[in-house]
Amino acid sequence: CVDSAMYPLGSCTMKYNPKVNEWAARLPGFSRLHPHTPQALAQGALELMWDLERRLCAICGFARMTLQPSAGAQGELCGMLLIRAYHADHGNPRKKVLVPDTAHGTNPASCSLAGYATVPVASGPDGLVDPAAVDRAMDADVAAIMITNPNTLGLFESHLPKVAEIVHSRGGLVYGDGANLNALLGIARPGDFGIDVMQLNLHKTFSTPHGGGGPGSGPVGVAAALEPYLPVPMVERGADGTFHLVEDRPKTIGRMRSFFGNFGVMVRAYTYLLAHGPAELRRVAEIAILNANYLLARLRKTFHVPQDRPCMHECVLSDRDLKKETGVSTMDVAKGLLDRGFHPPTVYFPLVVQGALMIEPTETESPETLDEFVEAVEAVVAEARAKPDALHAAPVRTRIGRADETRAARHPVLRWGGSGGR
Numbered sequence: 001c002v003d004s005a006m007y008p009l010g011s012c013t014m015k016y017n018p019k020v021n022e023w024a025a026r027l028p029g030f031s032r033l034h035p036h037t038p039q040a041l042a043q044g045a046l047e048l049m050w051d052l053e054r055r056l057c058a059i060c061g062f063a064r065m066t067l068q069p070s071a072g073a074q075g076e077l078c079g080m081l082l083i084r085a086y087h088a089d090h091g092n093p094r095k096k097v098l099v100p101d102t103a104h105g106t107n108p109a110s111c112s113l114a115g116y117a118t119v120p121v122a123s124g125p126d127g128l129v130d131p132a133a134v135d136r137a138m139d140a141d142v143a144a145i146m147i148t149n150p151n152t153l154g155l156f157e158s159h160l161p162k163v164a165e166i167v168h169s170r171g172g173l174v175y176g177d178g179a180n181l182n183a184l185l186g187i188a189r190p191g192d193f194g195i196d197v198m199q200l201n202l203h204k205t206f207s208t209p210h211g212g213g214g215p216g217s218g219p220v221g222v223a224a225a226l227e228p229y230l231p232v233p234m235v236e237r238g239a240d241g242t243f244h245l246v247e248d249r250p251k252t253i254g255r256m257r258s259f260f261g262n263f264g265v266m267v268r269a270y271t272y273l274l275a276h277g278p279a280e281l282r283r284v285a286e287i288a289i290l291n292a293n294y295l296l297a298r299l300r301k302t303f304h305v306p307q308d309r310p311c312m313h314e315c316v317l318s319d320r321d322l323k324k325e326t327g328v329s330t331m332d333v334a335k336g337l338l339d340r341g342f343h344p345p346t347v348y349f350p351l352v353v354q355g356a357l358m359i360e361p362t363e364t365e366s367p368e369t370l371d372e373f374v375e376a377v378e379a380v381v382a383e384a385r386a387k388p389d390a391l392h393a394a395p396v397r398t399r400i401g402r403a404d405e406t407r408a409a410r411h412p413v414l415r416w417g418g419s420g421g422r
Contacts, residue, residue: 006369010314010346010358011104011152013182013204020275021207021268030267035259039244045263046243050235052270053219056200059281060178061191062221066230068261072179073106075199075218076146078231080114081253082197082222083144083173085229089251092171094143100129101352102151104177116143123352127153127307131162138170148177149190152350152358154292154311156183164194173197173226181205182362183289183313186282196223206269217265231256287363288313291370295359298374302381306353313362319355328384328391330355335394335402336380342373 007014025031033045053065069075080097087094097111100121108118119137124130129147138145145167149157157163164174176195182205184190190198202208202217222230232252233245245260276284289312296305296315303317319330334344334357346358361370384391395401 005341005343006361006365006373007343008345008359008361008373009343010154010316010349010360011179012346013179013201013313013360013362015182015204015207015362016364017207017268018272018275021271024271025264025267027267030263033263040242043243046235046245048270049260049263049266050237050243052266052273053235055270055273056219057221059185059189060181060198060200060221061189062198063224064227064230064234065219065221066234066256067217067219067266068231068256069199069218069220070257070262071216072199072201072204072218073110074256075201075220076106076110076175076177077113078218078220078253078256079175079197079199079222080110080116080144080146082220082226082229083175084114084116085251085253086173086226087143089229094141094172096142097175098134098137098142098145098167100145100147100151102127102129102153102155102350103146103148104152104179105349107146107148107177111146121145123151123153127151127155127352128157128159129163131159131166134163135166138166138172140170142167142170142172144173144175144196146175146177147195148180149193150180150183150312150314153307153316153353154314154358154360155307156312160193160195168194178221179204180313183285185285186278187285191221191223197221197226202265202269207272208265208268215262215265217262217269219261229253233260284363285313288361291361291363291365292359294367294370295361295374298370299359299377302378303357306356314358314360316350316353317357317359318353319357322381322384323355326384326388328381328388330357332384332388332391332394333357333377333380336383336391337376338395339397340376340379342376 049067057065069078096119097116098119098121099107102123111118121133121137167174173196174194176190176198178198178200199218199220228251232247232249236246237243292311292313292315296311304320306318323329330347334347337344348356
């Protein structure tokens, strides 16, 4: 469980979830509140949503934000629909979106669902989006660029202001994937980089770990130009200080889901923000970055490092040399870690790195835990060199042995069929 073991999943931010968050989410006034409750009797919940929106906008540098999307991927879709509505409203519908090869894997799917064609943009040798490549790809039919910052190599996109300038100069918009916001909290605001629209992941950055499959929450923040298109309803405060839901927004893209979003996740995120305050939010990012760079320094001699320089919240390693020397792959290392009591990191992603291991320790892991993780990785690599065939069969100490993951992905069995089932 995330309380007692490390979950080093890159780009997933599986941090420890403070128990005070659970206490707040279970307060009867929140947990027993029916979504059809009259607004006059739901003032506490509406005020929480109103204030949470403003706190998140202040952290990220946006004008307004919708809390409605149920997950980061739905937030991405919401953001792309906002971009489509903006261009349509300005009489200039466009058909393409630029997506760098270091963006999150859901980005192309979100573009397709919103009706756009995806145009891949190769990163430069430094692992960053190349402004010259964006300049070449940016034409009158490009609606936006969809960029992850920090990117999936764990690197800060230092060329982003220049990229935004190029895209804006030709009428496009900049979508920022905010799943890696844990690296920026209190240090930098995405809206200040030229980002026009961005989804957050409350269940990652603001401590509702999603390892149980949900629920999630993917609020979407926007610059002022996109505010008219936000989904309805929006929470507003009247002149008398009361809060109400507003549906009358002529340019809205409509609803993204039933009711108002995953409210319990909002309560947890709000509690987290109140508990930390601005100074401590910055400390969250600083320790997350320190922990990732500590792991990079400890594991540099064990694995190939494709971008051997300081990283942000996560570091990326490669099995290139290990596989050449022993035949042991990234997947074998991941399975060997299970035998040593650690959940494996994200493997084979980003796709631009051969045999990638993407490790995100977050700020809530202690130095002692990080050392234990490094020792476990080193033990797996030592075993690979001594008897590589053994790792091909790992794990052997878990309840279920090595699964056929290719078959599981292509032919999933999603229900138990009883004694005669599979």
